[in-house]
Amino acid sequence: MEESKPDKREAILQATMELVAEHGFHDAPCSLIAERAGVAAGTIYRYFENKDVLIVTLYRELETRINAALEEGYTQEKPFRERFMHLVTGLLKFFITHPQEFKYVEQFHNSPYGVAFRRDRIINHSEECGVYGELFKQGMAQQVLKDLPLVLLFDLAFGPIVSVARNHILGFIQLDDVLIERIAAACWDSLKC
Known part of the structure; x- marks a missing residue:
């Protein structure tokens, strides 16, 4: 049985939390969040209008x-x-x-x-x-x-x-x-x- 991939939205949220905890908001650009989450950079914007919305969400x-x-x-x-x-x-x-x-x-x-x-x-x-x-x-x-x-x-x-x-x-x-x-x-x- 193939292991299912984690939900992309949850992966983005987790990556955001980790990066902000490690480096702060300004040093956690969306490109780095996407890389940590294992998604394409544009994927973030499918779930969140912008980085501010992601942070508040x-x-x-x-x-x-x-x-x-x-x-x-x-x-x-x-x-x-x-x-x-x-x-x-x-x-x-x-x-x-x-x-x-x-x-x-x-x-x-x-x-x-x-x-x-x-x-x-x-x-x-x-x-x-x-x-x-x-x-x-x-x-x-x-x-x-x-x-x-x-x-x-x-x-x-x-x-x-x-x-x-x-x-x-x-x-x-x-x-x-x-x-x-x-x-x-x-x-x-x-x-x-």
Whole structure:
């Protein structure tokens, strides 16, 4: 039986993630993406209008995967702190077990793509902020969390997670479940009333 070729669209997305994680957006031209994906350069444009659309599409697909992983076992019935801990530890564990995805997401958020995306989502509230935003809004309404702008709650909760994940991936620190729980608890302490 002949082994089937991987889906070309998926191969393009995977190659994009790898190259951007390794070299950044500017040093990942479509010709190199196509070569890494094992497709002709023109094939990219059959699936994506241009490189910008490819970059944003990949981010949205990664975000969907991350959210699906975080929502596994997450219920509104659990106490507030437990839900927060679930999300923060889950995100950190996802990032350290998926370093390429982490590098892509981090570069996206620190690029003009990510700035526009975050501005639209967090500041302009054009889209729902996901399970995190819902949790933070609920926490402020119940006076469980400090009454701060939503963007600052995101920074206090997830800024340290991004930094710690980066340090783990770079080999500066080795995280285990106990340390991950302690880090999440420290993030909680920075937000709680």
